Amino acid sequence: EVQLVESGGGLVQPGGSLRLSCAASGFTFSSYQMSWVRQAPGKGLEWVSYISSSGRTIYYVDSVKGRFTVSRDDANNSLSLQMNSLRAGDTAIYYCARASSITIFGVVHRPFDIWGQGTMVTVSS
Amino acid sequence: DIQMTQSPSSLSASVGDRVTITCRTSQSIANYLNWYQHKPGKAPKLLIYAASSLQSGVPSRFSGSGAGTDFTLTISSLQPEDFATYYCQENYSSLTFGGGTKVEI
Numbered sequence: 463e464v465q466l467v468e469s470g471g472g473l474v475q476p477g478g479s480l481r482l483s484c485a486a487s488g489f490t491f492s493s494y495q496m497s498w499v500r501q502a503p504g505k506g507l508e509w510v511s512y513i514s515s516s517g518r519t520i521y522y523v524d525s526v527k528g529r530f531t532v533s534r535d536d537a538n539n540s541l542s543l544q545m546n547s548l549r550a551g552d553t554a555i556y557y558c559a560r561a562s563s564i565t566i567f568g569v570v571h572r573p574f575d576i577w578g579q580g581t582m583v584t585v586s587s
Numbered sequence: 588d589i590q591m592t593q594s595p596s597s598l599s600a601s602v603g604d605r606v607t608i609t610c611r612t613s614q615s616i617a618n619y620l621n622w623y624q625h626k627p628g629k630a631p632k633l634l635i636y637a638a639s640s641l642q643s644g645v646p647s648r649f650s651g652s653g654a655g656t657d658f659t660l661t662i663s664s665l666q667p668e669d670f671a672t673y674y675c676q677e678n679y680s681s682l683t684f685g686g687g688t689k690v691e692i
Contacts, residue, residue: 497682499631506687507623507631507674521681557630561678566637572678573621573636580630 464488464576466558471581478548478585484541484558484578492536495561495572498543500554501580510556511543525551548585555580589613589677593685600690606662608688610675615655619679622651622660625687626671634673635660665690 470482482498498510511532512521520532531544541558562575590613600606610620618638625631633642635651638658648663662669670692675685 499684506672507625507676507684509676509682509684512682559631562633562636564636564640566640569617569637571619571637571640573633573642574623574631574676575633575636575642577630577632 466560466576466578468556468558468578468581471556471583473584473586474548475587476549476585479544479546480548480583482543482545482556482558482581482583484543486539486541486560489560489576491534491539494563496534496541497559497561497574498532498541499557499559499574499577500552500583501557502551502554505554508554512561513541545583548583550585553583553585555582588681589616589679589683591675591677591683591685593675593688595688596686597689597691599692600665601692602665602667604665606665606669606690608660608673608675608690610653610658610660610685612656612658612677616677616679618654619677620651620653620658621676621678622649623674623676624669624671625674631674662690 465487467485497512513532529547557580558578559574560576561572564571592611620638622635623631639651672687672689
């Protein structure tokens with residue numbers, strides 16, 4: 463079964479750090495681009511970070527640049543998000559998501575076709 | 588950055604209704620537009636990709652249309668399991684999501 467399972471969430475004080483993990487199974491993890499997406503309480507989905515299949519290309523939403531670091535371990539089929547200098551505004555459910563690769567008339571589309579169930583991060587004193 | 592404007596932000600409907608949700612982008616994104624369904628406590632689910640292609644396993648009552656800057660998600664006959672929040676997402680540049688549309692009874 464194709465599956466993503468997040469872990470590592472919890473309660474942390476402002477300014478603290480947390481490392482999220484996403485375990486992939488049922489597919490060739492190394493072949494896929496991956497992203498982290500979050501949902502703050504009562505808010506919508508927000509894309510947070512992207513990493514290419516090679517790991518060489520990485521992007522972040524402006525609000526986490528310089529504080530969050532995404533990485534991947536293809537040998538262990540794992541995606542990670544290191545979160546430092548956490549703020550109350552980072553409180554959210556964090557999802558990892560797989561970007562599919564679908565070619566239509568020669569154009570490649572990469573929708574998020576597989577998602578994990580999410581892990582809750584609460585930043586509070 | 589591309590701005591995504593989804594409307595309405597919420598709507599009330601009944602089983603059997605035809606429901607239409609729109610998504611407008613601040614610049615042209617060709618057909619790099621996806622639609623997702625999200626229920627509380629669940630993982631988001633891909634419904635439509637490339638503006639109009641139905642994801643495998645998704646009921647045919649869901650359809651998408653549009654290109655450029657204006658896009659539409661249509662549910663032809665609303666079912667009880669369709670009450671959820673729907674999001675558009677561009678994957679032309681910054682992977683931004685729209686604000687969401689909550690479909691409720």
